Amino acid sequence: MVVVTYDKLPPLTIGPHERVFVLTGAGISAESGISTFRDKDGLWERHRIEDVASPGGWHADAGVVWRFYSERRAQAETVLPNAAHVALAELEQRLENRLFLCTQNVDPLHERAGSRRVLHMHGELFKTRCENAYCSTSPREDHGVYMTKEEIPRCGECDARLRPHICWFGEMPFDMDRIARELARCDWFITIGSSGAVYPAAGFVEEVRSHGRARKIYVGPERPDNAAHFDECRLGRAGEVVPVLFSV
Incomplete structure (x- = not known):
């Protein structure tokens, strides 16, 4: 080498x-x-990685997850x-x-x-997909900002929540x-x-x-x-x- x-x-x-x-x-x-996710203190923009980038974090508090990715979207729009x-x-x-x-x-x-x-x-930051793995809908373009649990959009096919189209830790x-x-x-x-x-x-x-x-x-x-x-x-x-x- x-x-x-x-x-x-x-x-x-x-x-x-x-x-x-x-x-x-x-x-x-x-x-x-x-911003990169690997920081010395194990935080990603002031969040624990497992809280915002894992299936467990999504099920624990989807509002926090969407707020985090909405902030990342806002940052990405400026660069x-x-x-x-x-x-x-x-x-x-x-x-x-x-x-x-x-x-x-x-x-x-x-x-x-x-x-x-x-x-x-x-995955892609400006796309969302249905959280239901058995739903037939495809990921879609989305530049929305969702800062509360109540603002999380729903799937038009099965009414499940839409999640960021991101591969989280523990996913393939x-x-x-x-x-x-x-x-x-x-x-x-x-x-x-x-x-x-x-x-x-x-x-x-x-x-x-x-x-x-x-x-x-x-x-x-x-x-x-x-x-x-x-x-x-x-x-x-x-x-x-x-x-x-x-x-x-």
């Missing part, structure tokens, strides 16, 4: 038929001002994509469906930058089968701004290693927890590294 600052290595040369898997984490959005988001959108224009962009983030900054093929494995991330297929056939695996501590995403690089073909590159301000599994760790802010990372 090579660990260097980003300006010590040349750009990655992507071949005309090669496929690129990009995983983005909280670090890329933090540079735009989005803009940074240079890293823009660079990935431009990369998509060049590679088209040879780029698979998977994000752990629930914010819409990739889409605001122009990306059109984004898989949100942990979305589209894992598709992610596994893309990991198996990629030629480049790039992680940007992910701590390497949150599974299953932290295990993607090991899965790629098991196939024995892809180059594995990490980008972030400091070494991730799973640094040993990458071929290179290019240290620096995503907004500085990603715009000069690729040669296509």
Whole structure:
């Protein structure tokens, strides 16, 4: 493994038929001002994680959960994509469906930058879905702000409460089968701004290693927890590294 600052290595040369898997984490959005959930005191914007990001928290006090996500929506409405988001959108224009962009983030900054093929494995902040797992309704776009239990909207199909379309702790991330297929056939695996501590995403690089073909590159301000599994760790802010990372 090579660990260097980003300006010590040349750009990655992507071949005309090669496929690129990009995983983005909280670090890329933090540079735009989005709060991250892993803080030293175990709080997430003054809340215990289990109170606002778990099925148990939802069943204990759905009003607190919705107030928390409504506050996050309000914050997300004020931020803009940074240079890293823009660079990935431009990369998509060049590679088209040879780029698979998977994000752990629930914010819409990739889409605001122009990306059109984004898989949100942990859900989307501006969507809601029925809390009834057996309901046939699909997640829907929602920019509403719900600050009390009484304001929580109901499902038009079964009258259950609508919950944030977010993968909480203890739940399975979305589209894992598709992610596994893309990991198996990629030629480049790039992680940007992910701590390497949150599974299953932290295990993607090991899965790629098991196939024995892809180059594995990490980008972030400091070494991730799973640094040993990458071929290179290019240290620096995503907004500085990603715009000069690729040669296509």
